[in-house]
Amino acid sequence: MKEACSSSSHVPVSDSKYILKSELLSLLKTYNCYHEGRSFQLRHREEEGTLIIEGLLNIAWGLRRPIRLQMQDDRERVHLPSATWVPERLSYLQKEASPQDSKVPTEEPGTQPANKAEVSGDSSGALEGEEEEVPQLMRTKSDASCIIQRRSKSRAPSEAQKIRRHRFSINGHFYNHKTSVFTPAYGSVTNVRVNSTMTTQQVLTLLLNKFRVEDGPSEFALYTVHESGEQTKLKDCEYPLISRILHGPCEKIVKIFLMEADLSEEVPHDVAQYIKFEMPVLDSFVEKLKEEEEREIIKLTMKFQALRLTMLQRLEQLVEAK
Numbered sequence: 304m305k306e307a308c309s310s311s312s313h314v315p316v317s318d319s320k321y322i323l324k325s326e327l328l329s330l331l332k333t334y335n336c337y338h339e340g341r342s343f344q345l346r347h348r349e350e351e352g353t354l355i356i357e358g359l360l361n362i363a364w365g366l367r368r369p370i371r372l373q374m375q376d377d378r379e380r381v382h383l384p385s386a387t388w389v390p391e392r393l394s395y396l397q398k399e400a401s402p403q404d405s406k407v408p409t410e411e412p413g414t415q416p417a418n419k420a421e422v423s424g425d426s427s428g429a430l431e432g433e434e435e436e437v438p439q440l441m442r443t444k445s446d447a448s449c450i451i452q453r454r455s456k457s458r459a460p461s462e463a464q465k466i467r468r469h470r471f472s473i474n475g476h477f478y479n480h481k482t483s484v485f486t487p488a489y490g491s492v493t494n495v496r497v498n499s500t501m502t503t504q505q506v507l508t509l510l511l512n513k514f515r516v517e518d519g520p521s522e523f524a525l526y527t528v529h530e531s532g533e534q535t536k537l538k539d540c541e542y543p544l545i546s547r548i549l550h551g552p553c554e555k556i557v558k559i560f561l562m563e564a565d566l567s568e569e570v571p572h573d574v575a576q577y578i579k580f581e582m583p584v585l586d587s588f589v590e591k592l593k594e595e596e597e598r599e600i601i602k603l604t605m606k607f608q609a610l611r612l613t614m615l616q617r618l619e620q621l622v623e624a625k
Contacts, residue, residue, distance in 0.1 A: 337552035364487035365560035
């Protein structure tokens with residue numbers, strides 16, 4: 304059966320499940336019609352009889368703990384000779400950090416800005432948040448990972464000011480460049496470009512590398528979360544882009560979430576249908592179930608008492624017959 308399904312007429316959904324290619328193409332057509340005129344339309348092609356679909360896959364952040372980003376860049380850092388840099392640059396910065404424009408950050412000439420795409424994904428949102436009162440020097444092209452900070456003047460700021468000094472908002476996410484801790488806003492969406500041959504682990508690796516997350520893909524998992532509250536984990540052998548097409552294009556009904564592997568669990572449909580009820584309603588359900596349980600207990604007790612009585616009567620008859 305598996306060999307038959309592995310033919311060019313089927314497309315794998317996981318290592319043991321297949322779907323007809325014609326059925327998948329029909330679903331893909333519906334998916335692209337929903338996203339008509341937008342960048343989320345998917346392209347498809349065939350290579351040696353194998354259907355390959357590729358495009359952007361939306362993934363929502365569902366993390367409960369902050370994640371830590373890499374502090375060091377893979378590329379070599381720029382080292383400027385201290386003998387030629389310190390005097391000129393310090394005098395230049397002292398002139399620039401005048402009282403009237405001390406709140407405007409200056410950028411070192413010849414230094415390229417940080418690569419925003421590495422942190423904010425494919426969106427074009429600007430870096431928001433309160434800047435430091437003293438200029439910052441970018442020493443590398445990394446995504447705000449290596450920021451060298453000049454000592455502030457003799458003023459002693461409060462603890463709150465220290466927190467604001469290092470805490471930035473990147474497209475709604477909070478990032479502290481001193482501790483490299485990144486806190487994605489729950490439910491906010493990022494995306495990665497994938498294809499239908501990439502497994503769950505490969506998509507996780509791609510997403511974590513995009514944001515330069517230190518933790519490995521084994522510490523995270525992808526879940527399909529339904530509007531009803533049903534939550535299903537994507538297995539390592541599944542293909543997230545295929546799963547997205549099978550669930551339909553509307554993300555109000557189903558979203559793909561990135562969650563911690565040790566903090567998340569599956570929620571079956573039978574349980575999910577009760578999740579959105581208020582506590583008084585759930586309490587009434589419990590009371591009804593208790594009443595039904597008591598009725599069943601009484602019914603079973605009476606049944607077995609009748610059987611016991613019948614057996615005792617029969618035993619007495621046998622004794623008398625002897």
